[in-house]
Amino acid sequence: MPALGIDIGGSSIKLALIDHHAPITIAASDHYNQPSPDQLTAHLARAATRLPIPPDITAIGICLPGIMAPDGIRIERSVNLPALQGTNLPDLIAHVTTSPAPRRIFTDAHAAAFGYWSEHPLPDRLFALSLGTGVGACVLDNGQQLLVTARSSGHFGQIDVGPCDDPQPIGPDGGHNSLEAYIGLPALHARYGSALAGHLTTLTAADPPLRALVRALRIAHAIYRPQHIALLGGLGLQLAPHRDAIKAAVDEHLTCIADPAWSLHTAESSHHAAIGAARLASA
Incomplete structure (x- = not known):
């Protein structure tokens, strides 16, 4: 079953869709530099239009440069991407998909390491x-x-x-x-x-x-x-x-x-x- 990966980086957003043995499909936003919150969500929405995201995705993985608040919903601090501070994660994901699939948050370092290791x-x-x-x-x-x-x-x-x-x-x-x-x-x-x-x-x-x-x-x-x-x-x-x-x-x-x-x-x-x-x- 398909799973979606969202990597919100300090200078661009990358998306990946995996589905067992099917080819991985990827997309990316345009590059940005210290965007405002509105600009960041616009980049996220545009990146989503570049990837055919099916309605039946079963899992969503997100990595971003920030520290989550204890509630696991709000981004408390993001030194390298201040536009994320105070943002609610469900609101961000809604710009990509409205799927109710379970969401899991990972550090960008962990996700990158595992992505590389899974292929090597x-x-x-x-x-x-x-x-x-x-x-x-x-x-x-x-x-x-x-x-x-x-x-x-x-x-x-x-x-x-x-x-x-x-x-x-x-x-x-x-x-x-x-x-x-x-x-x-x-x-x-x-x-x-x-x-x-x-x-x-x-x-x-x-x-x-x-x-x-x-x-x-x-x-x-x-x-x-x-x-x-x-x-x-x-x-x-x-x-x-x-x-x-x-x-x-x-x-x-x-x-x-x-x-x-x-x-x-x-x-x-x-x-x-x-x-x-x-x-x-x-x-």
Whole structure:
């Protein structure tokens, strides 16, 4: 039976419809930048018109950059997408479908990790780092999420990886030298401006964003000891040409605690989170 995944990201919305062995169908909104609540719902409604959503969907999975209120309905806080703050989740979903199917909420990092793993069922432990407007991580042990805090494997985007630059940046959460302050999309736009796309093709391990990323992955090896690491999200897609250089930099004098046979992977789609949300909701 069909299941719908909705990924409300910091710069666009992705939708995915899965139905057993049928081909996955996907759609996306136009890109946005700090939209108002009305603009965000308009983007959501337009994205829904690009995907044929059947009336008989049996599950809806949603991932979004925010903290839910205790009632599980209202979005209490969203640093990377303020338009979501105070929004009721049922009102948002109504712009996509009026189906009464059960709804489940997942972190975007968990959904992206599971979406990637469902297509690439890597054995043992996978550390998946979602790189987009925000930065988040999820650890899967043969597909099962490792929980460190209530709903996540830890707030990895907020770890201190500095100093990798001068002046030392402050992340949107107020954290000094956080990974997100170096490699979150707003930080990259602030650093490179309109030339960002060109800079992403020429980044080296000596540049502050990749220096921060390499430090973060070395920390991940010490904490989680993964057999596999995947760089997901829109930036994960764009870092594919740098995969070998990133791995070589991480491997240089890497702690002996790390698995010496670890592998590094990059995203193959910008819809991993939407697909993962649909699969998790239907599980």
